Amino acid sequence: MNFDVIIVGAGAAGLFCAIEAGKRGRKVLVLEHNAQVGRKILISGGGRCNFTNRDIKPENFISQNSHFCKSALARYTPQDFIELVKKHKISYYEKKLGQLFCRESSRQIVEMLLEECRKAKVEIRTNCSVKEIKKSNGLLSNKTANSRQNAGVPLFEVETNQDVFNSVSLVIATGGLSFAKIGATDFGYKIARQFGLKTIETRPALVPMVFAKGAEDYKQLAGVSCDAAVSCGKAVFRENILFTHRGLSGPAILQISNYWRKDTPVSVNLLPTENAFGLLENNRENRQKLDDFLGQFLPNRFSEIFTRRNFANKPLNQLGKKEIEQTAQVLNDWQVFFGETEGYDKAEATLGGISTNELSSQTMEVKRVSGLYFVGEVVDVTGWLGGYNFQWAWASGFAAGQVV
Ligand SMILES: Cc1cc2nc3c(=O)[nH]c(=O)nc-3n(C[C@H](O)[C@H](O)[C@H](O)COP(=O)(O)OP(=O)(O)OC[C@H]3O[C@@H](n4cnc5c(N)ncnc54)[C@H](O)[C@@H]3O)c2cc1C
Incomplete structure (x- = not known):
């Protein structure tokens, strides 16, 4: 039961690391509890x-260290992964903003990794x-296939069921930690503690937000x-x-x-292509009521409820200068207070994790514990929405796979 490399976790990063290490002739075992x-x-x-x-x-x-991810990402690029996808004849398309999706099914990616x-x-x-x-x-x-079996080489013993x-x-x-129902655990952080490694506090990432009290009206707008x-x-995102x-x-x-902190409002510009003040000023003669007018730019239901909550719903030609200023201010900078997030059960990723100070950015090896590596989302590197988290999983798995 001796191996050159044991990898705990058969997700994106673990499988990718296994492939790279296996290609180098290492004897690799991957353990998955699912x-x-x-x-x-x-x-x-x-x-x-x-x-x-x-x-x-x-x-x-x-990440706490914004430079840490650079080395791995530079050595295994999106183009490298695209080549692999092409080699396996998986058809894909760009949905928007550079995001590449399988045309048929994610199962093809898992099958590709298994192959x-x-x-x-x-x-x-x-x-x-x-x-x-x-x-x-x-x-x-002596049965071990490879050559690192010198005296003094650290040996890991992994006891399983x-x-x-x-x-x-x-x-x-x-x-x-996101999606416990499909097998997410805090195992990686426990191992970090066992070896005395620093971890950065974890938080749900890429997660829906829950209004603070007092925004009950908006619940009617679900959908x-x-x-x-x-x-x-400083973070700004223009999307739906x-x-x-x-x-x-x-x-x-x-x-x-990913950038939100409790008690900090999020600013929502509801008219991202318009200067709301200019727009209202230019329509000072307009006899439409404000909610009807805004309905040209915003969904009708939203315009109705939003206007009722925030403004006097007068015809535009009856709005005074101050009212125009205040209305425009809210339209371009709606300050939304959230009480909490929907948590790990709805989060696509986890912020925080194993401190990058503990790891080599070249190899993902723990600086103080030779032979021990952390790859993928368990590390304090979290990507934006849009394929970034998988690219980190492939790239960090690749980096470790070259040296384990
Ligand atoms: C619903 C959802 C949709 C997503 N969509 C995208 C997307 O389209 N694009 C994108 O870039 N990112 C997406 N992400 C994020 C992305 O899936 C993760 O960042 C990525 O899978 C992380 O790879 P990983 O290998 O580090 O971890 P994982 O893929 O989570 O793999 C970890 C593996 O370890 C296993 N494991 C855990 N604990 C133990 C244990 N104690 N013993 C043995 N095995 C264990 C788990 O079962 C799992 O198989 C999504 C996430 C979610 C939740």
């Missing part, structure tokens, strides 16, 4: 897996739960969406917002949720 590998890949992108983005920049990632694993002779054990991990300075037996396995390298690829520019601090039964969702809100 009955099936890559369950998150299967449900991703609404079943079509937004597997990468054509335009990946370090600025698309959030590459087979070619690289990677062994995968499913339904396999890790009970304990120990590290010693033992020797690997199936067997006890040993390896020279141990890769933790157990992902973040209504509109284009908006949403900002929090969507009303839900409890608050707001939609791509612009999911993106801004």
Whole structure:
């Protein structure tokens, strides 16, 4: 039961790391506690897996160290993954903003990864739960296929519900906390604690937001969406917002949720292509009521409720200068207070995780524990919505796969 590399977690990063290590002739074992590998890949992108983005920049990632992701992302690029997808004859398309999706099904990505694993002779054990991990300075037996079995090479002992396995390298690829119902656990963070590594506090990322008290009227708007520019601090996203039964969702809100902090309002520009003051000023002769007028730019139901909540619903030609100023201010900068997020059950990713200070950005190896690696979402690197998180999983898995 000796291996060169044991990888815990058969998700995007773990499988990719396994493929790369296997291609180098390493004897690789992947342990997955689910009955099936890559369950998150299967449900991703609404079943079509937004597997990468054509335009990946370090600025698309959030981390305490914004430079950390650069090395791995530069060494395994979106084009590299696109070539692999093409090699497997998976047809794909760009939905918007460089986001690449499978035309048919995310299952094709999982099948592609499994096919590459087979070619690289990677062994995968499913339904396999890790009970304990120990590290010693033992020797690997002669049966081990590769050459790192020098005296003093650290040896990991991984006790599972199936067997006890040993390896020279141990890769933790157990992902973040989102979607416990498909197997997400805090295993990676526990291992970090076991080895005394610093972790950055975790938070749900890319997650719908729940209104603070007092916004009950908007609940009637569940299902209504509109284009908006949403900002929090320096971050700005121009995409749709969507009303839900409890608050707001939609791509612009999911993106801004990564930057939101409790008690900080999010600014929503409801007329992102218009200077609302100029627009109202230019229509001072207009006899339409404000809600009807705004209905040309916003969904009717929203315009009605929004006007009732925020303004006097007068004909435009009866609005005074101050009222025009105040109305325009709210339309271009609606300050929305959220009480909380919808949490990990609805979040697409997890912010925070293993501190990048603990890891080599070249290899993902823990600086203080040789042979131990963390890859993928468990690390404190979180991408925007739009294929960035998978690209990080592929790239960080690739980086470790070259050296484990
Ligand atoms: C609904 C949804 C849709 C998404 N859509 C997209 C998208 O279209 N594009 C995009 O870029 N990103 C998307 N994401 C985010 C993306 O799926 C993740 O960032 C990515 O899968 C992270 O890869 P990973 O390998 O680090 O973790 P995961 O893919 O989560 O894999 C971790 C694996 O480890 C296993 N595991 C956990 N604990 C243990 C344990 N104790 N023992 C053994 N195994 C364990 C898990 O079962 C899992 O198989 C989406 C996420 C969700 C939740």
